[in-house]
Amino acid sequence: MATSSTRPHQAHRAFANRKRKPELKREAVLLTAAHLFLQEGYRRTSMEDIADRLEITKPALYHYFSSKEDILVGCYSHGIANILARLDRADKSSGSGLERTRDFLREWMDVITTLEFGQCVVNLDDNELRPAARREVRKLKRRMDRTLRERISEGVADGTIRPCNVRLVAFAYGGAINSIGTWYNPLGKMNHTELANVFTDILVEGISVPAPKKERTKISSGG
Amino acid sequence: MATSSTRPHQAHRAFANRKRKPELKREAVLLTAAHLFLQEGYRRTSMEDIADRLEITKPALYHYFSSKEDILVGCYSHGIANILARLDRADKSSGSGLERTRDFLREWMDVITTLEFGQCVVNLDDNELRPAARREVRKLKRRMDRTLRERISEGVADGTIRPCNVRLVAFAYGGAINSIGTWYNPLGKMNHTELANVFTDILVEGISVPAPKKERTKISSGG
Amino acid sequence: MATSSTRPHQAHRAFANRKRKPELKREAVLLTAAHLFLQEGYRRTSMEDIADRLEITKPALYHYFSSKEDILVGCYSHGIANILARLDRADKSSGSGLERTRDFLREWMDVITTLEFGQCVVNLDDNELRPAARREVRKLKRRMDRTLRERISEGVADGTIRPCNVRLVAFAYGGAINSIGTWYNPLGKMNHTELANVFTDILVEGISVPAPKKERTKISSGG
Amino acid sequence: MATSSTRPHQAHRAFANRKRKPELKREAVLLTAAHLFLQEGYRRTSMEDIADRLEITKPALYHYFSSKEDILVGCYSHGIANILARLDRADKSSGSGLERTRDFLREWMDVITTLEFGQCVVNLDDNELRPAARREVRKLKRRMDRTLRERISEGVADGTIRPCNVRLVAFAYGGAINSIGTWYNPLGKMNHTELANVFTDILVEGISVPAPKKERTKISSGG
DNA sequence: CATGAATGAGGATTCATTCAT
DNA sequence: AATGAATGAATCCTCATTCAT
Numbered sequence: 048m049a050t051s052s053t054r055p056h057q058a059h060r061a062f063a064n065r066k067r068k069p070e071l072k073r074e075a076v077l078l079t080a081a082h083l084f085l086q087e088g089y090r091r092t093s094m095e096d097i098a099d100r101l102e103i104t105k106p107a108l109y110h111y112f113s114s115k116e117d118i119l120v121g122c123y124s125h126g127i128a129n130i131l132a133r134l135d136r137a138d139k140s141s142g143s144g145l146e147r148t149r150d151f152l153r154e155w156m157d158v159i160t161t162l163e164f165g166q167c168v169v170n171l172d173d174n175e176l177r178p179a180a181r182r183e184v185r186k187l188k189r190r191m192d193r194t195l196r197e198r199i200s201e202g203v204a205d206g207t208i209r210p211c212n213v214r215l216v217a218f219a220y221g222g223a224i225n226s227i228g229t230w231y232n233p234l235g236k237m238n239h240t241e242l243a244n245v246f247t248d249i250l251v252e253g254i255s256v257p258a259p260k261k262e263r264t265k266i267s268s269g270g
Numbered sequence: 271m272a273t274s275s276t277r278p279h280q281a282h283r284a285f286a287n288r289k290r291k292p293e294l295k296r297e298a299v300l301l302t303a304a305h306l307f308l309q310e311g312y313r314r315t316s317m318e319d320i321a322d323r324l325e326i327t328k329p330a331l332y333h334y335f336s337s338k339e340d341i342l343v344g345c346y347s348h349g350i351a352n353i354l355a356r357l358d359r360a361d362k363s364s365g366s367g368l369e370r371t372r373d374f375l376r377e378w379m380d381v382i383t384t385l386e387f388g389q390c391v392v393n394l395d396d397n398e399l400r401p402a403a404r405r406e407v408r409k410l411k412r413r414m415d416r417t418l419r420e421r422i423s424e425g426v427a428d429g430t431i432r433p434c435n436v437r438l439v440a441f442a443y444g445g446a447i448n449s450i451g452t453w454y455n456p457l458g459k460m461n462h463t464e465l466a467n468v469f470t471d472i473l474v475e476g477i478s479v480p481a482p483k484k485e486r487t488k489i490s491s492g493g
Numbered sequence: 494m495a496t497s498s499t500r501p502h503q504a505h506r507a508f509a510n511r512k513r514k515p516e517l518k519r520e521a522v523l524l525t526a527a528h529l530f531l532q533e534g535y536r537r538t539s540m541e542d543i544a545d546r547l548e549i550t551k552p553a554l555y556h557y558f559s560s561k562e563d564i565l566v567g568c569y570s571h572g573i574a575n576i577l578a579r580l581d582r583a584d585k586s587s588g589s590g591l592e593r594t595r596d597f598l599r600e601w602m603d604v605i606t607t608l609e610f611g612q613c614v615v616n617l618d619d620n621e622l623r624p625a626a627r628r629e630v631r632k633l634k635r636r637m638d639r640t641l642r643e644r645i646s647e648g649v650a651d652g653t654i655r656p657c658n659v660r661l662v663a664f665a666y667g668g669a670i671n672s673i674g675t676w677y678n679p680l681g682k683m684n685h686t687e688l689a690n691v692f693t694d695i696l697v698e699g700i701s702v703p704a705p706k707k708e709r710t711k712i713s714s715g716g
Numbered sequence: 717m718a719t720s721s722t723r724p725h726q727a728h729r730a731f732a733n734r735k736r737k738p739e740l741k742r743e744a745v746l747l748t749a750a751h752l753f754l755q756e757g758y759r760r761t762s763m764e765d766i767a768d769r770l771e772i773t774k775p776a777l778y779h780y781f782s783s784k785e786d787i788l789v790g791c792y793s794h795g796i797a798n799i800l801a802r803l804d805r806a807d808k809s810s811g812s813g814l815e816r817t818r819d820f821l822r823e824w825m826d827v828i829t830t831l832e833f834g835q836c837v838v839n840l841d842d843n844e845l846r847p848a849a850r851r852e853v854r855k856l857k858r859r860m861d862r863t864l865r866e867r868i869s870e871g872v873a874d875g876t877i878r879p880c881n882v883r884l885v886a887f888a889y890g891g892a893i894n895s896i897g898t899w900y901n902p903l904g905k906m907n908h909t910e911l912a913n914v915f916t917d918i919l920v921e922g923i924s925v926p927a928p929k930k931e932r933t934k935i936s937s938g939g
Numbered sequence: 940c941a942t943g944a945a946t947g948a949g950g951a952t953t954c955a956t957t958c959a960t
Numbered sequence: 961a962a963t964g965a966a967t968g969a970a971t972c973c974t975c976a977t978t979c980a981t
Contacts, residue, residue, distance in 0.1 A: 536757060537759055664899055672887070691884055702878070
């Protein structure tokens with residue numbers, strides 16, 4: 048994960064040495080920017096804010112990125128790369144539809160909890176991107192959503208998941224997971240693997256105590 | 271609910287007649303602003319955008335509101351008033367902890383699906399508010415969260431809800447519900463009451479088919 | 494011609510009164526800008542320079558024009574409108590090809606000497622324009638050139654102009670006339686009508702004393 | 717003329733070999749810069765543009781020239797040196813005033829058509845120069861103009877040129893010749909010597925067919 | 940009340956130039 | 961001698977807000 052020198056509040060260390068690898072500095076910029084974008088919003092974050100936090104000047108930023116939007120694209124790109132890797136991994140998971148759904152949810156949570164770039168993809172306003180980048184981002188979002196729905200459908204087909212309104216379930220789980228970034232503190236007591244497990248259980252198992260007698264195999268599925 | 275004169279795209283009608291009550295005009299401004307704030311973001315929405323959509327001039331806006339932030343506060347206020355009314359109503363609901371939790375979730379969804387002001391409270395960035403207003407808004411958010419946790423705890427206490435990490439459950443449900451505004455279209459096939467029911471079921475019941483033999487009364491509750 | 498209130502150095506008077514017609518103010522901006530663009534160059538002229546000379550602030554400029562390029566387009570447009578009117582007038586001139594050529598040259602000189610906008614069209618760098626506007630401007634320039642060539646060809650055909658390399662003649666005359674703005678002072682002794690006549694004579698008649706004996710009806714026409 | 721290694725688009729070759737004489741490299745910079753200055757304008761041409769075209773880095777440029785203006789001065793200096801040599805040559809031409817005027821015009825055209833530096837002197841904005849350099853350039857321009865007027869006056873005195881407004885004639889010819897660079901393509905069908913001859917004829921002889929009977933020895937000379 | 944006009948305070952971006960290696 | 965990195969000083973433009981009528 049992020050090394051100490053790339054934690055947002057220490058990212059400026061990457062700029063201490065003139066000869067430090069530029070790729071490292073680009074990373075430092077992205078990490079700092081992602082942090083600010085998520086915390087303050089893209090519009091409220093000025094190039095000066097980013098530069099100040101990195102303890103460099105504004106034009107130095109432009110040495111590494113051609114524009115503010117280019118930085119934003121960089122954040123999205125990192126997030127996307129990460130997400131795609133996870134999707135691939137989740138794709139290979141075997142087991143019942145339910146198991147595969149759980150695996151997918153856990154991967155998704157990992158995206159959200161381990162790197163700010165994942166949060167950027169799901170929480171920043173992609174209207175700030177230029178059409179080309181926006182299209183790509185939206186395609187990815189749709190793909191994530193579609194993949195989740197497929198997993199759920201598999202489960203319904205193999206009987207490990209109750210028949211349900213798959214679309215709504217996917218929205219519910221997406222909303223729940225994407226919001227994790229707004230309250231999860233990686234430094235808290237619960238590490239992210241544990242969180243992923245508990246959170247997945249909450250979503251998948253629900254909270255209600257199952258009615259003991261009455262067979263309950265179908266939940267309402269309006270819409 | 272919203273009358274024809276207050277639908278965002280028709281809000282300017284409130285300004286057609288000089289004799290209309292100023293209160294109506296304030297409402298029209300707020301509704302239009304809420305719409306734009308949610309769609310474009312507070313920062314991306316200029317006073318001119320709001321004025322243009324209302325077919326009035328910028329200074330006319332300032333006749334009704336002293337500043338852009340004042341409009342934002344207005345949006346939050348309406349949302350808060352609505353939310354408080356719902357909380358009161360939900361408070362009076364009787365039944366088991368599970369039932370009361372369900373009622374609360376349904377009320378919350380109503381807040382999100384029926385008026386843009388509710389969405390403003392949960393989806394806009396309260397950092398844009400001045401400290402005083404921000405404190406109030408955050409107090410309300412905490413109260414909503416706390417109330418939900420109390421309901422869940424009641425259910426755990428009376429045995430209708432499985433022991434669980436109440437804090438995480440509240441976050442999960444909050445995230446799921448607050449995100450409804452980003453995809454729910456009031457004009458779609460599913461009306462909001464139906465949505466509230468189905469969505470509540472999804473959250474509360476989960477999707478997994480309960481294991482038939484093994485007694486399952488407790489879900490993992492790390493953290 | 495330009496009234497006292499629109500002379501560049503007095504253009505700011507148009508802004509003395511808040512209620513003055515906006516069209517007048519737009520004109521004042523354009524006249525001042527044209528003046529500076531021609532004198533300093535488009536790139537060297539900042540919006541602040543223009544605003545300062547008009548004794549207004551920079552954002553006030555943006556009240557009348559959406560961008561610096563918009564001002565440039567305005568200058569070109571005025572020049573183009575003027576030029577087209579002249580072309581029309583010259584088109585109606587009758588007489589021999591030589592006479593019609595002279596008339597055209599005089600009209601062209603009028604364009605250059607009476608209003609700075611004409612000079613803008615021929616002397617500013619149209620690369621500063623966006624493609625659409627640039628195309629239009631270039632079309633006009635080509636049309637001016639083509640019209641001049643047609644006039645000359647008419648003269649050659651009717652025997653009032655010696656056979657010559659029409660293309661080169663048009664370039665020579667164009668260069669000579671377009672450069673007038675760099676040295677002609679409207680406040681000097683020679684008024685612009687007189688200048689137009691004398692200058693046309695110089696170009697058309699040449700300066701050499703015709704060889705008395707040798708018939709001279711053809712000039713070299715390489716290329 | 718320009719060797720293959722100094723053609724603007726190949727100028728970077730001068731930098732291919734570390735051992736090449738620095739003076740050659742200075743030349744390469746100047747030629748490339750002159751090309752860009754004329755094509756794009758001084759202001760629109762950045763040091764980076766020049767460096768990029770030469771396939772060197774910006775600081776390398778500063779190794780050869782202390783500033784952008786220094787490069788500009790270099791361009792002017794080359795042009796001036798060339799022009800002065802031509803003036804000297806034209807000065808030695810003998811014959812009638814008319815002949816000497818023709819010779820001068822041809823030399824001037826050579827300045828414009830053979831090297832970009834000549835065009836720099838007459839077409840770039842000398843306001844970009846610092847006062848000292850600017851004064852020198854303007855002195856040269858005045859001298860060129862003065863020399864042309866003297867030639868014409870000689871011709872008038874010896875009867876080979878018709879009495880005319882010498883100042884205006886000089887302006888007309890200057891404008892016509894200086895603009896050659898904007899349309900003349902050295903690679904076209906007409907070589908520059910031929911062009912010089914034809915163009916001189918056009919200017920000096922005019923285009924009108926002389927009235928056969930009426931003696932025509934004086935052209936209007938207002939101002 | 941309503942409106943066209945005007946403004947001060949930023950914010951993104953560019954660029955000539957210099958520094959450290 | 962040459963380079964990647966860095967910077968200060970503009971410059972264009974936006975926007976919340978206020979004025980004058």
